[in-house]
Amino acid sequence: MLWEPPVGVVVAEVVIVGGESEAGELVAMSIRALIEAKPNAVLGLATGSTPLPVYSALARSLAEEPLDVSQVHGFALDEYVGLPEGHPESYRAVITREVVGPLGLTPENIHVPNGATDTIQTAGADYEQAIAEAGGIDIQILGIGRTGHLGFNEPGSSFASTTRIKTLAEKTRVDNARFFDSPESVPMHCITQGLGTILRARHLVLLAFGEAKAGAIAAAVEGSISASQPGSAIQLHPHVTVLVDEAAASALTNLAYYRYAWANKPAWQAI
Numbered sequence: 095m096l097w098e099p100p101v102g103v104v105v106a107e108v109v110i111v112g113g114e115s116e117a118g119e120l121v122a123m124s125i126r127a128l129i130e131a132k133p134n135a136v137l138g139l140a141t142g143s144t145p146l147p148v149y150s151a152l153a154r155s156l157a158e159e160p161l162d163v164s165q166v167h168g169f170a171l172d173e174y175v176g177l178p179e180g181h182p183e184s185y186r187a188v189i190t191r192e193v194v195g196p197l198g199l200t201p202e203n204i205h206v207p208n209g210a211t212d213t214i215q216t217a218g219a220d221y222e223q224a225i226a227e228a229g230g231i232d233i234q235i236l237g238i239g240r241t242g243h244l245g246f247n248e249p250g251s252s253f254a255s256t257t258r259i260k261t262l263a264e265k266t267r268v269d270n271a272r273f274f275d276s277p278e279s280v281p282m283h284c285i286t287q288g289l290g291t292i293l294r295a296r297h298l299v300l301l302a303f304g305e306a307k308a309g310a311i312a313a314a315v316e317g318s319i320s321a322s323q324p325g326s327a328i329q330l331h332p333h334v335t336v337l338v339d340e341a342a343a344s345a346l347t348n349l350a351y352y353r354y355a356w357a358n359k360p361a362w363q364a365i
């Protein structure tokens with residue numbers, strides 16, 4: 095078998111939130127509860143704009159009511175290949191700036207795939223080994239690209255893929271040009287956790303806000319399972335929480351049921 099589902103909670107739900115801050119609060123509270131129950135919890139960290147409300151809500155909560163996070167581990171989803179060390183838009187720098195600092199995590203516990211070209215041949219296998227040695231990822235935060243990518247798994251990525259080099263889609267380079275001088279200065283290659291890696295995490299939390307993500311969300315949640323829509327891999331996972339605002343939810347057909355199920359969610363059941 096190429097992929098075995100994680101054992102544990104079985105819940106797949108779509109939560110339509112009033113806005114980004116509501117989503118951030120919900121996910122932050124879930125991460126907080128995880129760390130309280132498991133002080134050495136392993137967090138799967140996403141970059142991009144989407145997860146920022148989660149990190150800021152968690153930072154606020156930790157400031158108001160401190161919790162020992164010194165043993166928490168973190169694994170980033172992806173990294174650009176070939177950026178000079180310390181480049182401010184490398185995902186190592188972004189994770190350090192937006193997550194490690196504000197949450198007060200232990201820097202040595204935070205892993206980012208190594209995008210250095212001289213070690214790139216072994217970087218994927220090394221990353222998989224580091225995840226396994228940490229005991230696997232407990233909660234994986236995910237955004238989704240307009241191409242439908244999770245991490246940097248562009249359409250066509252195998253559902254069994256592990257951490258490896260990918261070529262960024264043109265659309266992704268255009269989208270990420272806002273962090274660089276131009277689309278041409280966005281690296282052509284990246285190293286990303288595979289869809290198989292992501293599916294091994296124990297809980298997937300996919301967030302999306304805004305109309306630009308509506309198509310990718312509909313394909314991920316309700317479309318056919320297909321390598322052409324990497325986001326649809328989430329349908330294979332037993333514990334998925336999708337948090338979307340009204341705009342990102344606008345192309346979903348089963349909206350009434352998602353609202354109804356959330357309104358009638360069993361009191362004992364966490365997200």
Ligand code: GLP
Nearest residue numbers: 141142143144237238239245246
């Ligand atoms: C980026 C990242 C993804 C992210 C996605 C969406 O390029 N590699 O992990 O989910 O694209 O980004 P944003 O949240 O900024 O829309």
